[in-house]
Amino acid sequence: xxxxxxxxxxxxxxxxxxxxxxxxxxxxxxxxxxxxxxxxxxxxxxxxxxxxxxxxxxxxxxxxxxxxxxxxxxxxxxxxxxxxxxxxxxxxxxxxxxxxxxxxxxxxxxxxxxxxxxxxxxxxxxxxxxxxxxxxxxxxxxxxxxxxxxxxxxxxxxxxxxxxxxxxxxxxxxxxxxxxxxxxxxxxxxxxxxxxxxxxxxxxxxxxxxxxxxxxxxxxxxxxxxxxxxxxxxxxxxxxxxxxxxxxxxxxxxxxxxxxxxxxxxxxxxxxxxxxxxxxxxxxxxxxxxxxxxxxxxxxxxxxxxxxxxxxxxxxxxxxxxxxxxxxxxxxxxxxxxxxxxxxxxxxxxxxxxxxxxxxxx
Ligand SMILES: Cc1cc2nc3c(=O)[nH]c(=O)nc-3n(C[C@H](O)[C@H](O)[C@H](O)COP(=O)(O)OP(=O)(O)OC[C@H]3O[C@@H](n4cnc5c(N)ncnc54)[C@H](O)[C@@H]3O)c2cc1C
Numbered sequence: 001x002x003x004x005x006x007x008x009x010x011x012x013x014x015x016x017x018x019x020x021x022x023x024x025x026x027x028x029x030x031x032x033x034x035x036x037x038x039x040x041x042x043x044x045x046x047x048x049x050x051x052x053x054x055x056x057x058x059x060x061x062x063x064x065x066x067x068x069x070x071x072x073x074x075x076x077x078x079x080x081x082x083x084x085x086x087x088x089x090x091x092x093x094x095x096x097x098x099x100x101x102x103x104x105x106x107x108x109x110x111x112x113x114x115x116x117x118x119x120x121x122x123x124x125x126x127x128x129x130x131x132x133x134x135x136x137x138x139x140x141x142x143x144x145x146x147x148x149x150x151x152x153x154x155x156x157x158x159x160x161x162x163x164x165x166x167x168x169x170x171x172x173x174x175x176x177x178x179x180x181x182x183x184x185x186x187x188x189x190x191x192x193x194x195x196x197x198x199x200x201x202x203x204x205x206x207x208x209x210x211x212x213x214x215x216x217x218x219x220x221x222x223x224x225x226x227x228x229x230x231x232x233x234x235x236x237x238x239x240x241x242x243x244x245x246x247x248x249x250x251x252x253x254x255x256x257x258x259x260x261x262x263x264x265x266x267x268x269x270x271x272x273x274x275x276x277x278x279x280x281x282x283x284x285x286x287x288x289x290x291x292x293x294x295x296x297x298x299x300x301x302x303x304x305x306x307x308x309x310x311x312x313x314x315x316x317x318x319x320x321x322x323x324x325x326x327x328x329x330x331x332x333x334x335x336x337x338x339x340x341x342x343x344x345x346x347x348x349x350x351x352x353x354x355x356x357x358x359x360x361x362x
Contacts, residue, residue, distance in 0.1 A: 007190070008189060009190075009192070010035055010167075010190065011192065012028055013192040013196070014196045015195060015199055016039055017198075019321065019326070020319060022155055024333050025162060025167070037167060037169070038172075038187075043294065045200050045295055045296055046155055048219075048221060050148060050253070051326045052095075052148045052240060052326070053327050054143055055071065055143065055144075055145045064324070065349070070331050074149075077333075077334070078090035085161065087157055090149055092145075094122070094143065094233065095143040095234045096140055096234070096235040098139075098235065120144050121143065122143070124141050134237075134280060140237075148242060151326070173187065184314070194316055194340070195316065196318055201214070201216035203317070209352075212299070212305055212317075213355065214299060215299060215300055216257075217296050218296075219252065219268070219296060220265070220293045221292050221293075222251050223244070223289045223292075224250075224286040230284060231243065241279070262294055262295060264291040269288070297319050298323065299320040303350055306320075316336070317352060320350075335350065
């Protein structure tokens with residue numbers, strides 16, 4: 001006799017369990033909403049990422065917009081998750097950024113005097129003072145307010161947390177299986193009021209949201225093992241280094257727009273290893289333990305894309321965290337949760353409304 005499946009009814013069906021989907025699920029659950037998360041499991045950009053956060057980034061040493069608020073929300077969220085899941089997730093530290101030229105050294109000196117930068121750009125390091133065999137011909141500067149998130153432990157713990165509550169399905173949703181109606185949406189045996197799409201870069205295949213200006217980029221990260229002493233603190237000089245202790249260090253990351261492949265490419269791995277060797281006068285011995293790759297959900301204007309579809313308001317998007325998922329996911333998930341449960345307006349800089357308004361010629 002055929003087994004009768006029981007139908008499940010919920011407020012929000014969340015597609016994807018990367019940082020975006022996991023934090024949305026966790027927040028909505030705590031408001032008392034009924035949720036269901038669908039994700040096939042396996043690798044994703046969030047697990048590949050080193051979870052590094054730096055308030056000042058890029059060749060121009062630019063401070064991220066709203067960085068104080070984003071950092072505050074990230075710290076609050078990850079600390080709460082640490083308590084609830086009983087694991088260490090959030091590590092705050094300084095980051096040493098080594099200058100690559102005289103021009104960069106002048107730029108960082110100038111930036112350090114600008115209002116708004118003083119809290120983040122700390123003491124300059126004179127050439128020859130970095131130690132650990134590092135090439136530091138142009139000196140460097142310590143960046144305050146940096147941190148990193150243990151992304152894989154977070155996602156694995158939240159996956160178990162969802163399983164314990166019986167609100168996780170290990171599936172990949174086929175878009176054609178979503179039946180969108182006036183009064184709700186049906187996916188297989190699940191009936192929901194809203195679908196929140198958090199598929200990361202795979203949103204480029206989403207029939208409702210693929211038309212937005214996505215610019216996904218693939219990238220590699222390596223984990224090296226060395227019997228030699230390694231720098232004990234995170235640092236950046238073209239690439240970043242993140243010590244993990246016990247002779248292990250992570251290095252990254254590359255950027256490539258073609259092909260969008262989740263398997264590491266030889267060229268990317270070669271580039272990271274060559275850049276690693278160039279950091280030192282005498283490179284430490286190393287063995288490459290793992291090479292991982294993922295695809296970032298970047299957007300044309302480098303800002304997240306959050307909000308409801310203009311014609312199908314039951315279809316919601318939470319995506320576009322680009323290279324900064326660790327900082328964006330806590331803040332954006334809070335803003336979207338407040339929007340969905342309390343009717344608060346979304347901040348215009350993350351709302352997909354900014355593109356829809358342009359399309360309307362406003
Ligand atoms: C190499 C690399 C290094 C990075 N380093 C950093 C860093 O140091 N700091 C930082 O802040 N950010 C970093 N990032 C960026 C960060 O990883 C992303 O911003 C963030 O992880 C995006 O999270 P997400 O949840 O949107 O996407 P993802 O983590 O990709 O999650 C999307 C999920 O959706 C699921 N999914 C997709 N389609 C479907 C479907 N049809 N049905 C069901 N499930 C589906 C996927 O299986 C996946 O699990 C890095 C990214 C890469 C690739």
